[in-house]
Amino acid sequence: MTGEIPREDITIDVRRGNPTEEELAALIAVVSEAYATEAATAVVAEEPCRSAWAVSQRGLRTPLPRVGW
Structure with missing residues (x-):
């Protein structure tokens, strides 16, 4: 695990x-950080x-025991 988020085609x-490029970049940064935080804190019970x-x-x-009566 390198800690890197797998790259996939993502559509927004x-x-x-009509958002600007800066607004879209801010959105992607916030969502990426939220995803990384959630993925880092997600754990599975060991047992x-x-x-x-x-x-x-x-x-x-x-x-x-079979006893004759």
Whole structure:
């Protein structure tokens, strides 16, 4: 991991107005920083939590001995 964001073709659709190149550059900088921050803080739990079903699980009982009555 180099810490570099993978480059992909990204499109920005401007719905209203006519933004300048500086405004678009500022938008890209803010969104890129937010993405990098979120990606850096995203973590996955190392060990999966055991469910209540697994915690209460017991071994199988041995069969009762057959005794002649």
